[in-house]
Amino acid sequence: MPKPKVLISRRWPAGVEAKLLSLYDVTLNPEDQPLDADAFRGAMQTYDAICPSVCDTLGSDILNAANRRCKIIANFGVGYNHIDIDAARANGLVVTNTPGVLTEATADIAMTLLLMSARRGAEGDRLVRSGLWSGWCPTQMMSSDVTGATLGLIGFGRIAQAMARKAHHGFGMKILYVKPTPADPEVVDDLHAERCASIEELLPRCDYVSLHCPGGNQTRHLMNAERLRQMKPTAHLINTARGDVVDSRALIDALTEKRIAGAGLDVYENEPHLDPGFLKLDNVTLLPHLGSATISTRTAMGEKVLRNLQAFFAGAEPPDRVV
Known part of the structure; x- marks a missing residue:
């Protein structure tokens, strides 16, 4: 045969x-x-x-x-x-x-993006490579704290829970999540996680928001202009899920106008042809879909x-x- x-x-x-x-x-x-x-x-x-x-x-x-x-x-x-x-x-x-x-590898990249966005890692790397860095000074590239901050997870499956463990046990972060049904009580107890009734309830309370929902018609542009406005001006958006979960133009506008502090992206709409507006921004970290790349x-x-x-x-x- x-x-x-x-x-x-x-x-x-x-x-x-x-x-x-x-x-x-x-x-x-x-x-x-x-x-x-x-x-x-x-x-x-x-x-x-x-x-x-x-x-x-x-x-x-x-x-x-x-x-x-x-x-x-x-x-x-x-x-x-x-x-x-x-x-x-x-x-x-x-x-x-x-x-x-690919749970742990993708959660690692989500935490990498969170840390890079919070601490302006990509921007700092570009500064050093440019040859324009003049040395340390007390007010240079001030950034956001991660330890003790609040992380909101939209979706609470394997990858989100792995990220939550790293964030809570490693950085003492408070965990909020949105999920259609309550999570496993043992997981919730371990993470001291709090379930929010809606995305709208979660967003204003978070210093960092990480997306962990599937792609498709039901979640396309889940993070749109209206929801981005509900985030704190000091907050950061992390996406390792699917590119079309985020309205790219709305996110570029929010970053340009400093309505949110930053974003870390591993996935994009129309990948690999991401919106060129992202390339003009210092307050976004861009990775080439590395989530499972070990x-x-x-x-x-x-x-x-x-x-x-x-x-x-x-x-x-x-x-x-x-x-």
Whole structure:
């Protein structure tokens, strides 16, 4: 029996690619260049499985391709709002993701962004590199305290809770959160966390607000101009969730007008084509989607995809099936 044909849309850790090559008829992407819509449409007719990344958009125009051979979309990432789930379901496509293995790495980046924004780390780095730094002085680059400050979390899943642990136990931060249902009492007790009834209740009380909700139509521009106005002028917004959760133009306006103190972003609308307005601002820290970018985490993500493919082609239920 011929091996299933599998397309890997971007470069993966070498060890995972080697395992895939041993099991399947795999097409890799050694140049690591993004595939366009035409390439994915052709792939739907050529491959039994497509393994996209979170930055590959698979809309209905791709998933509805005629003469479709593809049976499974095995996503390399937790989020899957870049895949048209309704179209996948309508076409009988299985969709899987990679939950549970990138929690700590992404929470680390969220804390990195919080600290960099609070202490003006990116701005300070640029100053030193420019050659214009004239030395220490008592009022240079004054910034915000982190220890003992209040952190508000919009969403309270694995990553948010991991960030809360780091913030509370490491920096003595007070934790507020918004979640449709109450969190595990043991988690709440450990963190002395307080649940707010709404985002509107949470925002005015926080020194730092970190986003941990899924992307998609329900959360698109969740942080809009109105909600940004509800934040303290001394507050900072952190986003490691999905770029479209934040209205980019509204955030740029709020930062430009100093209606909030700063922001730390790892994800963007229309990524990687972020709004150029961000590049003109000193009070925003910009990272290139590094949330899960550790060797062990990305390898674990690839192993999750591999297990999903193995289960599917063995006729079993993939462990991380979302559709």
